[in-house]
Amino acid sequence: MINQSVWNSIERYINKHDGVIRDLVEFKPDYTNELRKGGEVAVDPGLFLASRDTWMYSEMLKKAVSLVPDKSKTSFLIDLGAGNSIPSIVTMLDADHNVKVEAVEINHNAIDSSKNNAKSFGVIDRFSFHQGNMLQYLNQYNYNHDNCYIIASNPPYVPTNIDINENQEYSAINGGEDGLYYLKSILSSNLPKCSIVAVQWSSLSTPRKMINLIEENFKCLNVIAARVPFGIYTSKEKILSFLNVKKNADEVFFESDEDTNYYYIISTILQRID
Numbered sequence: 001m002i003n004q005s006v007w008n009s010i011e012r013y014i015n016k017h018d019g020v021i022r023d024l025v026e027f028k029p030d031y032t033n034e035l036r037k038g039g040e041v042a043v044d045p046g047l048f049l050a051s052r053d054t055w056m057y058s059e060m061l062k063k064a065v066s067l068v069p070d071k072s073k074t075s076f077l078i079d080l081g082a083g084n085s086i087p088s089i090v091t092m093l094d095a096d097h098n099v100k101v102e103a104v105e106i107n108h109n110a111i112d113s114s115k116n117n118a119k120s121f122g123v124i125d126r127f128s129f130h131q132g133n134m135l136q137y138l139n140q141y142n143y144n145h146d147n148c149y150i151i152a153s154n155p156p157y158v159p160t161n162i163d164i165n166e167n168q169e170y171s172a173i174n175g176g177e178d179g180l181y182y183l184k185s186i187l188s189s190n191l192p193k194c195s196i197v198a199v200q201w202s203s204l205s206t207p208r209k210m211i212n213l214i215e216e217n218f219k220c221l222n223v224i225a226a227r228v229p230f231g232i233y234t235s236k237e238k239i240l241s242f243l244n245v246k247k248n249a250d251e252v253f254f255e256s257d258e259d260t261n262y263y264y265i266i267s268t269i270l271q272r273i274d
């Protein structure tokens, strides 16, 4: 196999932290039970429909909130690139203590969906919405050091050769040349010491580089990887041809059978090493 060594690095990282590797190829995400209220599930899907990626993110957020040390206080979940906010809403409804969400999203329509969803589930008073660039938001954030923060993101993490600021068509997935444009900035931003950082990335996001970035400053509280088929964007020729270049250069990992490609989504819950 061409790029087995990339996979070996991922597997080593997961095993080192007692993580789990799942197969979600046959899995269909379903929030019906979690979001049922008065018999009905009223969800505005927004631009980003429920996918395995979104479902993994929801599971990671729930776990991250459960790891907060002091449940007598309100926790603040900063959701960077919140999409339609279903993962944050599911997390709030599941939490064993009070959680407030700051949903940050560049896309106006996704912010509108988030507001509709938060309203439908009666949690709008625990949300604040910020339309704009997540990195700018994070850099200007004024932390209150008495609070516990969960800084979370399922950011665009697919490597492409498309200018981040130029082509809006790919803004939900475009992670820049190495897929780490957002992840790198989130991990290197000035986060409060006790904060929990929950970030989703993948075997396409230059994993060896990502693991080094994590290990420089963070300990791992939880890691889960899930094998999934390529989605709508990753299957487009423009994206796929670049991913093949990266695969041949031994920088990313995906595998193929007859007509389908598969990659791994990786959810990591981290805490800064002080």
Ligand SMILES: C[S@@+](CC[C@H](N)C(=O)[O-])C[C@H]1O[C@@H](n2cnc3c(N)ncnc32)[C@H](O)[C@@H]1O
Binding pocket: 048, 053, 054, 057, 080, 081, 082, 083, 084, 085, 087, 104, 105, 106, 107, 110, 132, 133, 134, 135, 154, 155, 156, 157, 171, 172, 173
């Ligand atoms: C992979 S999607 C994840 C959406 C949602 N959190 C989920 O898990 O379903 C990435 C999201 O980030 C948003 N996004 C892209 N660039 C952004 C930026 N610079 N600032 C804020 N949000 C951004 C996209 O519009 C998209 O909704």
